[in-house]
Amino acid sequence: MQLFSRKVGEGQPFVVLHGVFGSSDNLFTVCKKIAEAGFEVHILDARNHGQSPRSEEFSYEVMAADLNEYLVANNLNNPIILGHSMGGKTVMTFAQHYNNFSKIIIVDIAPRFYPTHHDHILAGLAAIDLEKITSRKEAEDIFSGYVSDFGEKQFILKNLYRTEEGGFDWRINVPVISKEIYQIGGEIILDKKVDKPALLVRGSESSYVTDADFEYFRSSFVNAELQTIDGANHWVHATKPVEFVEAILKFSA
Structure with missing residues (x-):
């Protein structure tokens, strides 16, 4: 599927995926700040969201395939890939099946199952x-x-x-x-060891990522770091944008 995207900046490729009910608009402000540090930032609309096509197929496997298709179509080699919430689970799935990335950043989501709360x-x-x-x-x-x-x-x-x-x-x-x-809250099975750098960012006021969640995440992403943003809730990039961008740029350097 050909996903809609917004592109800002020039430099090393950096790909960003939003959460459920969201779109590329939601992260555009922080992405402009990331771009200013020397990155070409691609902010994607997931299928069934924003201006991307609609489909009856909607799973992390097909969204990971969409991401791979986008990278191939745009000749993006070894980008940094960031995903928030649903986008984070898409990135985890992608990293279990594909190798075309240099680092991944997962924002306030764990691989475990979450009961439906929408x-x-x-x-x-x-x-x-x-x-x-x-x-x-x-x-x-x-x-x-x-x-x-x-x-x-x-x-x-x-x-x-x-x-x-x-x-x-x-x-x-x-x-x-x-x-x-229900599937959006589904568990991501981590059965592959990935040694590329990974960052798991969580908000101190969010309950989405526990210490135990991080240990499980690190059992697969063996070079993973955990960063807690004080005062941030699940919408880390919206509630603490300055601290969020600082953490992202430090890891991405």
Whole structure:
């Protein structure tokens, strides 16, 4: 699948993958800072997200294959590859099957299984009838009945856009993501030893990555480091962008 991407900067290739319900827009600000340090940063939209194509196939295996296809099509050799949340699990899967990278950076996600915890978001998305709403405000009012956190609400609703015909549509494939959401939390089997450098970044206010998770991660990625960003939650790049970029650049040097 030919993925949509945004490119910024010049230099060593650096590829970035977002999380579920996200897009390349979400990480663009920090990616500009990374690019300023001498990197050519490619920020991808995963399948069924953003401006990339849609498909009934939605698994970490096919997303890792999409990533490989992108690297080949763009002649990117041994890039640094970073993935947040769902993107992090995609990068882990990629590193278990492909060798075309110099370093990997996993942001606030572990290889283990996570129980589904997006039911409120999916219910809110299902409650918005795109054929009936006439404004973003109307969609936000409906969605607020399911998602109360302001940041989370704005993050999801960023996917709502006005079509050329004057109606509304989503930049995410809501039916497929809803159907496959259990798989997004699925375990990544790490049965290959990888000796290339790896960095696992976590937020101190997030519960996604425990010390035990890191030990399991390091059992496969044997040259792995753990970096905890104080005061950051699961959205490390959004809550502590300066500290996040500093950690990324130090590891990538």
